[in-house]
Amino acid sequence: MTTVRHHQVVIDGGGTAGISVAARLRRQGVTDIVLVEPSEHHYYQPLWTLVGSGLAKAGETVRPQGKLIPKGVTWIRDRAAASTRTTGPSRSPAATRSPTTSSSWPPACSSTSSPCPVWPSRSGGTGCRATTGSTSPPRTWEFIRNVRGGTAIFTMPAGPIKCGTKESIDYDLLHAVPPQSAPAWLKDGALADPASPFGYLAVDQYTFQSTRWPDVFALGDVANLPTSKTGAAIRKQAPVVVANMLAARRSKPLPARYDGYTSCPLVTAHNRMLLAEFDYGLKPKPSFPFIDTMKPRYDMWLLKRYGLSALYWHGMLRGLA
Numbered sequence: 001m002t003t004v005r006h007h008q009v010v011i012d013g014g015g016t017a018g019i020s021v022a023a024r025l026r027r028q029g030v031t032d033i034v035l036v037e038p039s040e041h042h043y044y045q046p047l048w049t050l051v052g053s054g055l056a057k058a059g060e061t062v063r064p065q066g067k068l069i070p071k072g073v074t075w076i077r078d079r080a081a082a083s084t085r086t087t088g089p090s091r092s093p094a095a096t097r098s099p100t101t102s103s104s105w106p107p108a109c110s111s112t113s114s115p116c117p118v119w120p121s122r123s124g125g126t127g128c129r130a131t132t133g134s135t136s137p138p139r140t141w142e143f144i145r146n147v148r149g150g151t152a153i154f155t156m157p158a159g160p161i162k163c164g165t166k167e168s169i170d171y172d173l174l175h176a177v178p179p180q181s182a183p184a185w186l187k188d189g190a191l192a193d194p195a196s197p198f199g200y201l202a203v204d205q206y207t208f209q210s211t212r213w214p215d216v217f218a219l220g221d222v223a224n225l226p227t228s229k230t231g232a233a234i235r236k237q238a239p240v241v242v243a244n245m246l247a248a249r250r251s252k253p254l255p256a257r258y259d260g261y262t263s264c265p266l267v268t269a270h271n272r273m274l275l276a277e278f279d280y281g282l283k284p285k286p287s288f289p290f291i292d293t294m295k296p297r298y299d300m301w302l303l304k305r306y307g308l309s310a311l312y313w314h315g316m317l318r319g320l321a
């Protein structure tokens with residue numbers, strides 16, 4: 001027999017967006033929050049590009065999920081499996097949750113195919129890598145170290161991808177970024193945007209409210225937003241989602257708006273990086289207006305290598321930054 005449980009807030013996905021939102025809701029005094037997340041581990045994905053190029057260790061990118069879930073949040077260690085509003089906002093094998101409470105949907109995007117399915121045999125190349133999964137980056141570095149020469153090939157799929165996954169590769173070592181889309185259980189569900197061929201969720205691009213259900217909000221990689229899918233974007237999205245969810249629960253007008261801010265840190269050398277930051281209108285939104293971050297800089301590289309991960313673990317995931 002299925003047990004029906006009701007909660008004030010249900011968050012599907014305990015990645016960057018899910019944990020950030022949960023932490024902020026707790027700080028706002030929300031007491032009944034459920035987080036559905038199947039993984040025992042949480043990954044800081046932006047460092048994977050440096051792991052793949054031998055400049056950081058894989059171990060630096062992972063922490064136990066249980067240590068990051070804010071105190072007072074109930075963790076359902078399971079996989080949400082459907083999203084249909086005829087029976088409720090979402091279902092997991094463990095629980096069915098109330099359609100009357102606020103939900104947040106950040107289970108990111110998934111790769112639609114295994115990386116490099118065809119190219120190595122066609123090109124005659126000897127190796128093929130991607131840097132989009134937790135086990136891939138160290139192997140990417142192994143491949144790169146073993147390449148002695150050749151022609152670099154970059155691949156990038158059509159459609160939105162997680163920022164920072166574009167990598168260079170030799171002809172002997174093809175690095176392919178697989179096409180990405182919403183996970184199947186959302187892509188095929190009622191929350192998916194019919195206008196998105198990738199099945200990303202239909203939300204208002206300024207408030208994150210579902211275009212169909214006012215008690216549902218989506219942010220992060222899984223939301224169909226006309227901006228780059230980055231953790232930096234989520235840092236700006238999370239406070240907006242939280243303010244608007246709380247207002248929606250009180251049937252108040254939504255007070256907060258997101259301007260599309262995102263940032264793309266482009267590593268140009270083993271110790272240089274440039275940081276491009278912009279909004280929906282591609283208007284520059286520099287975090288450091290006193291320096292020109294559009295040129296490769298050592299200080300920006302240090303920021304990516306050491307500063308941003310500290311900001312992530314100690315600030316963002318605790319609802320403080």
Ligand SMILES: Cc1cc2nc3c(=O)[nH]c(=O)nc-3n(C[C@H](O)[C@H](O)[C@H](O)COP(=O)(O)OP(=O)(O)OC[C@H]3O[C@@H](n4cnc5c(N)ncnc54)[C@H](O)[C@@H]3O)c2cc1C
Pocket residue numbers: 012013014015016017018036037038039044045046047048049078079080081106107108109131132133162163164165183185219220221222229230231232233234263265
């Ligand atoms: C190689 C790489 C480099 C990057 N570089 C940068 C960068 O330099 N700067 C930057 O800002 N961003 C960067 N990003 C992007 C950034 O990491 C993502 O945008 C961000 O992590 C997305 O957060 P999210 O919460 O939407 O998804 P995620 O953090 O991916 O979390 C999704 C969660 O949903 C869970 N989940 C999956 N299925 C289910 C289910 N059925 N039910 C419940 N939960 C489920 C997953 O286990 C996961 O924990 C990079 C990404 C990659 C891959």
